[in-house]
Amino acid sequence: MRREPSREIEGARGVAVRASLRRVAVLARHNALLRRRDPAHFVSYLVMPMVLMLIFKGMLGEATQAVTGLLVMFSVLSMADVANASLTERSWHTWERLRSTRAAVPEILIGKALPVFAVLVVQQAALLVYGVLAVGMRPAGPLWPLALAVVVWCFVLLCAGTAVAGVVRSQGELSTLCNIAALSVSALGGALVPFALMPSWAQAVAPISPGYWATIMLQAAVRGDVAGTAGPAAVLAGLGTAAGAFACWRFARGWGRSSAL
Amino acid sequence: MLIASGLVKRYGAVTALDGFDLRVEPGEIAGLVGHNGAGKTTFFEIAGGLTAPDAGHVHVKGDVGVAPQQLALYPTITVRETLRLFGGLAGLRGPPLAAAVGGTAEELALTDVLDRRVSVLSGGQQRRVQAATALLPGPDVLLLDEPTAGADPGTRAALLAAVRRRADGGATVVYCTHYLPELTELAATIAVARNGRVIARGTGAELLKDLPGEVRVTVEGGEEITVATTDPTATLAALLRDLDRPVRGIDIRQPSLDDLYRELSHAS
Numbered sequence: 001m002r003r004e005p006s007r008e009i010e011g012a013r014g015v016a017v018r019a020s021l022r023r024v025a026v027l028a029r030h031n032a033l034l035r036r037r038d039p040a041h042f043v044s045y046l047v048m049p050m051v052l053m054l055i056f057k058g059m060l061g062e063a064t065q066a067v068t069g070l071l072v073m074f075s076v077l078s079m080a081d082v083a084n085a086s087l088t089e090r091s092w093h094t095w096e097r098l099r100s101t102r103a104a105v106p107e108i109l110i111g112k113a114l115p116v117f118a119v120l121v122v123q124q125a126a127l128l129v130y131g132v133l134a135v136g137m138r139p140a141g142p143l144w145p146l147a148l149a150v151v152v153w154c155f156v157l158l159c160a161g162t163a164v165a166g167v168v169r170s171q172g173e174l175s176t177l178c179n180i181a182a183l184s185v186s187a188l189g190g191a192l193v194p195f196a197l198m199p200s201w202a203q204a205v206a207p208i209s210p211g212y213w214a215t216i217m218l219q220a221a222v223r224g225d226v227a228g229t230a231g232p233a234a235v236l237a238g239l240g241t242a243a244g245a246f247a248c249w250r251f252a253r254g255w256g257r258s259s260a261l
Numbered sequence: 262m263l264i265a266s267g268l269v270k271r272y273g274a275v276t277a278l279d280g281f282d283l284r285v286e287p288g289e290i291a292g293l294v295g296h297n298g299a300g301k302t303t304f305f306e307i308a309g310g311l312t313a314p315d316a317g318h319v320h321v322k323g324d325v326g327v328a329p330q331q332l333a334l335y336p337t338i339t340v341r342e343t344l345r346l347f348g349g350l351a352g353l354r355g356p357p358l359a360a361a362v363g364g365t366a367e368e369l370a371l372t373d374v375l376d377r378r379v380s381v382l383s384g385g386q387q388r389r390v391q392a393a394t395a396l397l398p399g400p401d402v403l404l405l406d407e408p409t410a411g412a413d414p415g416t417r418a419a420l421l422a423a424v425r426r427r428a429d430g431g432a433t434v435v436y437c438t439h440y441l442p443e444l445t446e447l448a449a450t451i452a453v454a455r456n457g458r459v460i461a462r463g464t465g466a467e468l469l470k471d472l473p474g475e476v477r478v479t480v481e482g483g484e485e486i487t488v489a490t491t492d493p494t495a496t497l498a499a500l501l502r503d504l505d506r507p508v509r510g511i512d513i514r515q516p517s518l519d520d521l522y523r524e525l526s527h528a529s
Contacts, residue, residue: 022349092336097327097394214335
């Protein structure tokens with residue numbers, strides 16, 4: 001019996017897509033295993049903001065500012081962890097090794113990103129739940145804007161962290177960059193001190209900091225303000241997409257023997 | 262099958278490959294030899310799909326398994342997890358994957374360390390794990406870049422036997438090494454690379470046939486007379502005929518792959 005050529009092509013496409021999804025699943029499982037084997041940073045970026053939230057709540061007298069501000073600051077710090085997940089692939093030379101398998105670069109990147117993204121979401125969600133239960137933050141309205149805000153912010157951290165891992169030349173450089181970024185992005189973004197209390201020059205330059213958009217997005221989401229959440233979310237999604245595109249381009253080129261790590 | 266035609270690759274002012282040609286048939290092990298900087302690793306990177314040539318092309322029929330020169334392993338996971346990763350990426354799963362992991366581990370004497378983390382293994386064991394990641398999926402083409410570098414004799418023997426078995430099973434193998442006796446052991450054909458090109462290609466016997474060996478005759482009093490020659494029998498007969506002193510020892514040295522390597526890779 002003769003089969004229609006278009007059906008054969010569709011069948012071949014189906015097989016290729018299933019094989020691709022299986023490779024992504026293999027890589028995601030592998031990267032989840034790597035994360036499980038090294039949980040130290042995950043724990044520290046959970047415990048430290050939890051302690052500081054209680055102290056900041058006492059100082060500022062405002063739970064939402066304390067919770068969202070410290071969430072933003074420590075999530076930018078945890079970008080080092082995100083970047084490290086990709087940087088180790090360079091220092092272990094495993095990135096090139098994976099590229100020489102059947103897995104395509106987008107599959108490798110997705111397989112790597114999924115567990116890292118999941119860890120970030122769990123981290124942010126745990127801090128928000130802690131903020132409600134222990135710090136006294138009171139979200140108003142539906143919870144989906146908060147969920148959207150967390151997903152968008154985690155997307156930005158993931159893309160920015162991976163992009164940073166593509167350009168730094170050592171662990172020390174990464175650590176320095178992330179520490180400086182965490183403090184400046186948080187401080188300029190109104191994550192540490194409420195925006196209204198910042199000096200006027202700082203208020204003027206605040207919008208250049210992703211931390212500013214993250215903070216106002218999260219605070220709007222806590223208030224249940226859908227429009228106030230959507231605007232900053234769009235800005236951050238754009239930033240994340242740009243960083244993600246750069247990261248994909250850089251990692252697709254690989255390093256060969258020229259890795260400076 | 263692997264066919265590389267006219268490969269050119271430049272890194273800035275450095276030309277790593279300059280018209281590199283190589284054809285390797287299924288079941289053949291081609292030993293790629295040459296000094297550092299001859300272009301061997303660049304060729305592997307292109308054939309392994311890691312980088313694109315500036316000119317020329319590579320045709321590879323089937324799946325490729327690569328064991329790069331540098332160790333490229335995840336130190337925090339176990340040997341079993343490593344093998345499962347690369348087997349899974351090659352499309353194996355379930356019982357066939359478990360069987361391939363067990364079989365390859367046994368073949369390369371890794372069974373006892375399957376559940377140990379890679380970071381705690383010796384250098385030789387890590388070399389074997391690296392080779393196992395390339396061998397496990399049973400690829401049609403194997404690219405092995407100095408897989409025995411720094412390995413102990415046991416590791417080397419296990420690796421060579423595994424590579425020979427893959428070739429006997431029909432795999433196309435390109436085997437890069439500085440240890441030339443390994444190529445004799447593998448019954449490999451030889452490609453000598455220099456300045457980004459393959460400058461000699463053939464079996465060991467073909468490449469050695471025009472290379473001079475050595476006839477050394479020790480005469481009474483301890484004096485040694487050494488003559489380089491491509492025809493040791495005739496040379497020895499002529500020496501013995503012309504000598505007017507008693508002969509105390511005769512040594513005939515056939516040309517070796519080392520001689521070939523020196524001759525070809527240093528020749529200007």
